Amino acid sequence: MKKLLDTRRSYRRGRRNRNTRYRSPCFLNRTKPSGWLPPSIASKIHHNINWIQRIQAVMPKAELHIEVGKFDMAKMKQPDITGLGYQQGDKYGYETTKQYVLDRDNYTCQICHGKTKDPELKIHHIIYRSNGGTNQVSNLLTVCATCHTQANHQPGGKLYALLAKKFQSYRSLKGATFMNILRRRLFKAFPEAKFQYGAQTTLDRAKLDLPKAHYNDAVTISGIQKIAQRPTAVVMFHQFRKKKCSLHEATARKGRKIPNIMSKRNAKNKKFSKGFYLNDYVQLPDGQKGNVSGFSGKIKCFVKAGDGYYLAISSKYKHINLSILKVIRHQNNWNVTEIEVKTHQMA
Numbered sequence: 631m632k633k634l635l636d637t638r639r640s641y642r643r644g645r646r647n648r649n650t651r652y653r654s655p656c657f658l659n660r661t662k663p664s665g666w667l668p669p670s671i672a673s674k675i676h677h678n679i680n681w682i683q684r685i686q687a688v689m690p691k692a693e694l695h696i697e698v699g700k701f702d703m704a705k706m707k708q709p710d711i712t713g714l715g716y717q718q719g720d721k722y723g724y725e726t727t728k729q730y731v732l733d734r735d736n737y738t739c740q741i742c743h744g745k746t747k748d749p750e751l752k753i754h755h756i757i758y759r760s761n762g763g764t765n766q767v768s769n770l771l772t773v774c775a776t777c778h779t780q781a782n783h784q785p786g787g788k789l790y791a792l793l794a795k796k797f798q799s800y801r802s803l804k805g806a807t808f809m810n811i812l813r814r815r816l817f818k819a820f821p822e823a824k825f826q827y828g829a830q831t832t833l834d835r836a837k838l839d840l841p842k843a844h845y846n847d848a849v850t851i852s853g854i855q856k857i858a859q860r861p862t863a864v865v866m867f868h869q870f871r872k873k874k875c876s877l878h879e880a881t882a883r884k885g886r887k888i889p890n891i892m893s894k895r896n897a898k899n900k901k902f903s904k905g906f907y908l909n910d911y912v913q914l915p916d917g918q919k920g921n922v923s924g925f926s927g928k929i930k931c932f933v934k935a936g937d938g939y940y941l942a943i944s945s946k947y948k949h950i951n952l953s954i955l956k957v958i959r960h961q962n963n964w965n966v967t968e969i970e971v972k973t974h975q976m977a
Contacts, residue, residue, distance in 0.1 A: 631669075632670040671808060674808065675811065675812055678816070682694070682819075682820065694820060694823040695823065695825075695852055696820065696823050696825050697848075699809040699810075699827065703803050703806050703807065704719075706801070706803065727767060731767060734772075735771070735772035737751065739751065739772060739776075742774065742777055746777070748775050752774070752775060752778045753771070753773075754770070754773040755770065756769050756770070756792050757793055757797065758783070761793070771792070777789070834850045835847065835850040838850060838854070839857075845861065862971055863968045864968070865966060865967070865969075866966070866968075868964075868967075869963060870909045870961075872899070903931070903952065904928070904929065904952045904953075905952075905957070906952055907960055908923075910957055910958075910959070910960055911957075911958045912958060913956045914943065914950065914954070915954050918935070919935070920941045921934055923940075926949040929952050930950060931949065931952055932948055936965075
């Protein structure tokens with residue numbers, strides 16, 4: 631979700647520069663309402679809640695069991711933390727993060743250790759923001775302007791060497807943060823549910839002699855005491871986007887001088903043809919099964935298997951004639967895939 635939001639932001643910035651005079655982004659002076667969450671986290675939480683409600687809608691009088699996690703992030707960063715340490719964090723006594731980092735590093739460049747005698751100091755992200763680095767003080771370093779160059783950020787540079795070394799021991803707390811937020815929101819959204827923590831699930835799953843897997847966790851938290859028959863396959867759902875929204879579709883191709891949105895012969899976003907619809911689950915004459923991913927003209931289409939690879943009758947071309955296909959089911963914009971348990975086992 632975060633990558634999608636970053637992509638949307640970059641596209642918007644591109645439109646501002648490309649289509650209009652330059653306009654700086656709006657100043658962030660608007661107050662956030664109570665209970666506000668960042669869009670990426672809010673989307674994940676709404677996704678979890680919506681799926682629970684969807685399943686409840688088709689399963690009348692079902693008893694709801696939910697597994698949640700609780701993480702002590704202060705102890706994850708500092709295992710020996712106790713008492714007052716929870717109240718006095720890393721930046722206790724400092725007004726800003728920059729002030730803390732400079733004082734921690736004794737106002738000295740940590741690359742040259744003051745040999746360049748450059749008085750201008752900068753705060754450097756050891757793991758670059760573009761690589762998922764955060765503003766945690768453990769990821770910040772004092773560097774002088776002489777060492778903080780573009781060349782040192784590239785492979786072979788001094789700062790890039792720190793990046794590679796930091797990656798080996800880097801432990802992100804994003805997942806733990808999200809699980810703590812999700813737990814509280816689920817408590818509020820489903821007060822009638824029976825909640826169980828992951829630590830207890832691990833013990834119960836061991837008693838049932840089940841390997842680690844999400845579907846086995848679901849079986850365990852239900853409170854079942856004996857396994858009569860183990861599953862041989864699991865069903866996976868994921869959403870299929872019917873409409874092409876990529877920017878390159880707006881670029882004139884095949885000698886035309888107008889965007890592809892006006893094309894008649896090679897129209898994009900074609901939804902159906904000869905009784906077949908996008909994302910239909912179909913079967914080929916040789917028994918192969920897949921989903922219709924697109925149409926070629928009026929009588930041919932492309933079929934993709936669950937692993938994302940195209941199915942084909944001939945090795946020379948990918949498109950398949952609609953007349954030889956058999957519709958198993960219409961799926962609208964949802965893909966349903968059955969996966970064998972052996973290939974879906976978690977480590």
